[in-house]
Amino acid sequence: MNNQFKDWKSNLDRFFGHDFWGDFEGMMKPSIPYINMYQYDNEVLCYVSIPGMNHPKDIEVFVDHATLTLKGKIEINHRGGHQIKAEIADGTFERTIDLPFPVRSDKIDATYKNGLLIVQLHRYISDHTRQNPVQIRHLEDE
Template identity: 50%
Template sequence: MDPFQNMINWRQNMDRFFGEDFWGEFEGILKPTIPQINMYKSDNELLLLVNVPGLENLDDLDIFVDYSILEIKGLISLQTSQKQCIQEEILQGTFERKVELPYPVRGDRMQATYRNGIVVIQLHRMIQEEGKRNKIKIKSLDEK
């Protein structure tokens, strides 16, 4: 008998008993997400503080915004000499994180700066013109 099949069966039984989202709730406890992000908003502006320690080359960090999704990709690498690690609390490694923003943002008003291990991202709310109505022309499908 395949031991991995037993694990799959066990997990499926746990999913049925506790619900499918049961394991997802433990993910942040077992493996904290990196990078850590603080997000602040006003009526028309978002300010995000992203913790990326040890970033020496800004080209190693990519930030993308698509409508109301922020995506951050990069590498946290803390260089140390050839010493044995005794305790490690600062998470390292490659990361990719997507964050849903509270509202859509403008593509022409984005700014990011890096200082002292913190990336500061400023985004501006996409405001659509109020009262602008677009008329839709109706085409007849009846043949004449």
């Protein structure tokens, strides 16, 4: 059966003129780490799943205007034995996520507990875009 797979892969590579299977395999690889993002009026909460991280210093978090970048390594420490199932994606990662709006660089809160990194970001509102209350004149008073 293994030789049939190799023949099939080789035929696809020849037919498409390049490493077809390698391209397809890259599409199937999951993005790590897994992220859930929640948007509020002036806040974004990012929950990042990082199993096996011993200490928060093992991950780098960068915020630039409207992007969040995470760099680090998910390392599953196993000793001996032969892996027969692999569902937890691990390895070195660098992932950049677009945020729904620009965020403040001076007001970021990040915590890590029980395998979850939680990053709290706050909307950047410049002086030019800040909403100011509008004074309403009451015509009956004039």
